[in-house]
Amino acid sequence: MLDERLDRSGEARLTQRQADCIARVAQGLSSKEIARELGISPSTVDNHIASAMHQFGFANRNAVARWYLEYRESMAAAETVQGDRPDQPQSNSKSYFRVRIPTIGGIRNSLSLKERLFAIVQVMIVSTMVASTLISFVLGLIFFLKLSKVAV
Template identity: 35%
Template sequence: MSADQPKPDPVDGEPPSDHLIARLTERQKDCLRLVAQGYTSKEIGRQIGISPATVDNHVRAALDTLRVESRAGAARLLAAAEADQPLTSQSQPLAEPPTDAAVDAVSGPARRWWQSMVPPLGGSRNSLGAEAKFFAIIRIAVLGLSSLMILTIGIAVLLWLLR
């Protein structure tokens, strides 16, 4: 018997995992679904609005309930059980997908001219080609060097005035 398989359950008439999965809370199931998609506790916490430690507590409780030793094993059991069940209605998505309007709000006309010169705070994935990335790096380097030169000249002028 592998670590991913649940230990035998005394309930008759049901496969062991179905009875055990019925005992999971919705939050535990949410966490296990995201584990199955390869998310870390930190990423899961960000998506569903709880701390990584709380995610770990939910996953640990699910491991105990399902009687398995690994997160991946618990996620596989839940996925297998849910694949066997016909969906009568779809549950609400855990997180709203980003809309184009949210992206357009930042890049629209309200965006200041200098904001288009630097990457967004917090970073984001981009679809720039190698040439566009190269020019973006050069642009940031030139802006940084210009800022340093202005600061140096400003300090020099200030020191000259104070002598």
């Protein structure tokens, strides 16, 4: 079943049937078994899965199933964190101050273009800050060493 969270986030745009099929693929069911459970044909199950794979750019059905499970877990964790603080209103807006890094060798990054550009800018800013800190440290060390030679 498709969680309500997927609709509110604006990131995942799965139909109810796509989500049903993908959730069952994640449980290890074949297309025939999924079709029997949902009362549809196996080719319809394959079409729903293929459509979701194409929509999100996955190479196979297992990759889209892994993504779906990871996405549901991350949304459940986010909801748990928000649920711990009832005094704060829940916001439907996305937080762009959290950089989401794709897994190495894992599924394709599901960030939107705006989120990718923002992540790139964040990396550039942090890199610039680290580089300027290192340069300042080295220049300060050189200056200190020159002053200590002059004093001797």
